[in-house]
Amino acid sequence: MEIYRSVDEIRAGAPAARAAIALGFFDGLHLGHRELLLQTVAYAKQHGLAPAAFTFRAHPKNVMSGTLAVPRLLTEAEKLERLAALGIKRVYDFDFADGFHTMPPEVFAESLLKQAFSAEAVFCGENFRFGAEAAAGPEELKTLGAALAFQTTVIDPVYISEKLVSSSMIRRCINGGELALAAALLGREYSLSGRVLKGRGLGRTFGFPTANFLPDPELALPPKGVFITETSADGELFPSVTNIGIAPTIAQPAEAEAQRNTPATNTTLLRVETHLLDAEDHALYDKTITVSFKKMLRPERRFDSKETLLAQIAKDAETARAFFTKS
Numbered sequence: 001m002e003i004y005r006s007v008d009e010i011r012a013g014a015p016a017a018r019a020a021i022a023l024g025f026f027d028g029l030h031l032g033h034r035e036l037l038l039q040t041v042a043y044a045k046q047h048g049l050a051p052a053a054f055t056f057r058a059h060p061k062n063v064m065s066g067t068l069a070v071p072r073l074l075t076e077a078e079k080l081e082r083l084a085a086l087g088i089k090r091v092y093d094f095d096f097a098d099g100f101h102t103m104p105p106e107v108f109a110e111s112l113l114k115q116a117f118s119a120e121a122v123f124c125g126e127n128f129r130f131g132a133e134a135a136a137g138p139e140e141l142k143t144l145g146a147a148l149a150f151q152t153t154v155i156d157p158v159y160i161s162e163k164l165v166s167s168s169m170i171r172r173c174i175n176g177g178e179l180a181l182a183a184a185l186l187g188r189e190y191s192l193s194g195r196v197l198k199g200r201g202l203g204r205t206f207g208f209p210t211a212n213f214l215p216d217p218e219l220a221l222p223p224k225g226v227f228i229t230e231t232s233a234d235g236e237l238f239p240s241v242t243n244i245g246i247a248p249t250i251a252q253p254a255e256a257e258a259q260r261n262t263p264a265t266n267t268t269l270l271r272v273e274t275h276l277l278d279a280e281d282h283a284l285y286d287k288t289i290t291v292s293f294k295k296m297l298r299p300e301r302r303f304d305s306k307e308t309l310l311a312q313i314a315k316d317a318e319t320a321r322a323f324f325t326k327s
Contacts (some may be wrong), residue, residue: 001084003091006098007116019052019090020044020121021113023128026055028073029082031187032125032158032165039155040123041087049120052090053083063096071220073167073190092117105131109144121151160184174220177296189292192219192272196284208313210273211284221270222293224300228320231274232290238276239324241316242291245270245300277321295323
């Protein structure tokens with residue numbers, strides 16, 4: 001897959017082949033995005049065009065605010081991998097800060113879509129916005145396309161269980177612990193990946209060893225708590241129980257206690273701790289694992305004694321085993 005980060009990179013290469021282009025940020029590449037992209041790829045194949053996508057490296061709201069206003073559902077690398085898997089052959093992965101917030105709609109359509117990208121067909125969702133102050137939408141794109149000789153197709157919204165499939169809805173589900181609904185809208189379970197770090201080894205001394213990692217700080221997080229999960233490691237899948245937050249110890253430092261009482265949107269002090277059920281001897285240190293979230297068991301909380309902590313951990317593990325037995 002070819003990836004272009006700027007118009008200058010396009011001009012430095014061979015002239016762009018005629019293309020059908022999907023437009024959007026594509027955060028999460030949920031079922032609605034998949035429908036848009038698959039229609040783009042099918043149209044490109046039918047008409048002898050290059051299937052392409054135009055997107056941004058960072059969410060426009062984050063760029064404009066200078067903060068993590070909108071947590072991501074996929075890392076940048078994961079998004080590009082999934083675009084390639086869906087059949088996209090060329091990605092224009094631009095920086096929103098490069099003048100897009102002031103660009104007139106006519107310039108976006110003519111200078112970018114038509115001249116730089118060689119668009120003959122463009123595909124977007126009904127909520128797609130472009131141009132200065134996001135003032136233009138699908139109807140304006142149709143009008144501009146008619147004048148510039150490219151076809152515009154607006155994809156109907158996708159609903160699952162009467163819920164509109166959107167990245168914002170999926171983020172709300174993840175943040176609220178509604179992981180089954182998030183998975184239904186995404187078309188897959190939400191997951192976090194990371195390189196396993198060396199911890200204090202307390203879990204092993206308790207009889208429940210864990211693989212610990214820090215999630216990407218830009219990704220959306222489920223609420224702090226304990227979850228039934230499935231962990232991918234070394235090409236294998238393991239039933240698991242995962243804690244997000246501060247490791248539940250008996251005595252809490254003041255800093256950790258303050259972090260426990262804040263929303264799980266900043267991962268500076270948060271970590272993912274995963275216990276593989278019945279696979280305690282599997283060595284994972286310094287390896288990359290992926291944890292897929294199935295169901296929230298309980299919020300994270302402080303325990304008054306080692307005995308109550310261990311009893312709860314054992315109960316969580318048994319609940320998870322029963323879940324996988326029934327599945």
